[in-house]
Structure formats: structure tokens, C-alpha cells
Amino acid sequence: MKKMEIFEPAMCCSTGLCGVSVDPELLRISTVLNTLKNNGVQVGRFNLTNAPQEFVTNKTVNDFIREKGVDGLPVITVDGNIAITGRYPSNEEFIKLLDVPEHFVGKIAGGAETEKSKGCGCSGGGCCC
Template identity: 80%
Template sequence: MKKMQIFEPAMCCSTGLCGVGVDPELLRISTVLNTLKNHGVHVDRFNLTNAPQEFVTNKTVNDFVREKGVEGLPVIVVDGEITITGRYPSNEEFMQLLDVPAHYIGSNTGDRKAETKKNKGCGCSGGDCCC
């Protein structure tokens, strides 16, 4: 099985799902990772606040941060190689990178941004947008 690691910028907690304004993209990532975990697929997730040593000990990521700075995060590493920088993988990319079937991700394989464009809205009910 392939090994994926996600190196994220500094966040208030390990998932970034704390506080008043939850980023829908971080919510999607947490949901995907939990669903994968329920199917026996483990993805390591490190953020600069909670796991700075991981950024130091991973030479590939350390070199990337030295060259591009933390502005280039998140960094997605699969089997020791950087595959995506500056954004999180879409659900389809998770399936491809980890070589897992669609049902491992869940019934909705599209990413949140694509859904928002398709629905022509932000998903807030009654027009009361929070973001």
C-alpha cells in the first residue's frame, strides 16, 4: 500500500477544525482521511504547530520549505516523493495517488469547490452566508 503524508501550515489544532469559522476544505480533508482510515488506509498528517520536528526530519519537505517557504504548504508526499504543493488533493486525486476505489473515499467523489461551482452557491441555507 502506498504511503501518503500531508504537511500543513501552522494551525490552531491538528486538523484546523477548531474555532468559529471552519474552513470547508479542511473539513473535507478530515472527512476523507477519516473515511480512508475506516477502510484501513492510514495517511499521516502533520502541521507546523503540532509536529514541527516532522518538517525537520523529512529531508524532502525540509528542502521544499527552505526553498519555497511555508507559503508553499500544504505539501503532499506519496512514497517519499512530493506530488502536490500549495493545495490539498481532490477526492479523485486521493483515489489515484493511493490507488484505492471510489467507495474508500465515500459516495461523493467530487471536491467541495467543484460542488460549489455546480450549485452556483456557497451551500449556506436561506442566503445567510457565513463566509
């Protein structure tokens, strides 16, 4: 099975799903990752606030950040190689990158890419978690 890891920018909590204004893209990613997990597919998810050591020990991601900076996050790796930068995978890309059946990611909602996430969605910078 392929190994995917998601390296995200700093957020106030591990999923970014806190505060009164939740980013719909982060909600989609959390839903897809939970559905994958329920189907036996583990995807590593690390954000700079809660898992900084993962960014240090992963040479590929560390080199990327040194070259591009944290504004290039999120970085998605598959089997240790960078597959996507600056945005999250679409549902279709999850299927293709992980080589899993469609039902492993749940209902596929349209093919349009969503705009890059701009943080955890916490109102006024005050995080609940």
C-alpha cells in the same frame, strides 16, 4: 500499499477544525482521511504547530520549505516524493494517488478544485483548541 503524508501550515489545532468559522476544505480533508482510515488506509497528517519535528526529519519537505517557504504548504508526499504542493488533493486525486477504490474516500462531490486553505478558520485569531 502506498504511503501518503500531508504536511500542513501552522494551525491552532491538529485538524484546523476549531473556532466558529470552519474552513470547508479542512472539513473535507478530515472527512476523507477518516473514511480512508476506516477502510484501513493510514495517511500521515502533520501541521507545523503540532508536529514541527516531522518537517525537520523529512528531508524532501525540509528542502521544499527552505526553497519555497511555508507559503507553499500544504505539501502532499506519496512514497516519499512530492505529489502536490500549495493545495490539498481532490477526492479523485486521493483515489488515484493511493490507488484505492472510490468508496474508500466516501461520496465524491464534484470535480472542482477548492481554493487553497488559508488557516484554521478560527475567528479573530482566537483558537478554541
